[in-house]
């Protein structure tokens with residue numbers, strides 16, 4: 279059966295001398311692998327559509343076992359993401375997270391929208407670090423974690439000072455601070471920002487410009503939830519951490535004549 283799907287290439291690996299196995303996350307079918315015959319040859323019509331991050335309509339021949347990619351019609355090649363080491367690193371991290379958290383073949387249209395919006399925002403030159411944070415917060419329910427962020431997890435209050443509790447997986451108001459000795463105190467703007475990351479669709483936020491420390495702080499909270507509640511650590515995270523610590527190693531000089 280030949281099927282047309284709207285999908286994004288999560289990853290692509292080489293197979294044999296000239297073929298590739300492409301893992302496509304599609305709106306209609308969820309995550310599926312397909313064989314792309316000849317895609318390793320630069321002249322192949324499947325070469326460009328089988329690259330990671332590519333957003334396209336794919337024609338897949340489904341049979342028993344793995345499908346075969348017949349054709350692709352590019353909607354957005356996301357080439358600008360691949361041209362920069364920073365955007366590539368963040369987008370790869372997002373892909374790995376999506377790939378790790380879904381292992382079945384059932385459709386996940388909401389997640390598909392998150393991924394598509396995230397890649398679109400990164401290729402549109404939004405801060406890739408902030409975009410990956412959006413994805414991390416928004417994917418918590420997909421990972422089975424439902425943080426309570428609209429009220430106090432203990433008494434339900436919506437006013438007052440708030441802190442984050444890993445024990446309760448959500449906010450605690452100042453009246454309930456004592457029930458968890460390891461709370462993380464939050465400023466009102468941090469509370470607002472966490473809620474934004476979790477609830478506001480990526481395409482409705484606009485270009486947030488956040489301080490490095492703010493992103494670092496909120497990232498620590500979400501990464502702790504992932505490592506404690508979900509139990510995952512991603513391969514691409516180590517590279518990302520290294521890159522964030524020493525960005526000067528990875529930033530090419532704009533003008534070669536400036537070199538000493």
Ligand SMILES: [Zn+2]
Pocket residue numbers: 430431432433434435450451452453454
């Ligand atoms: Zn409370």
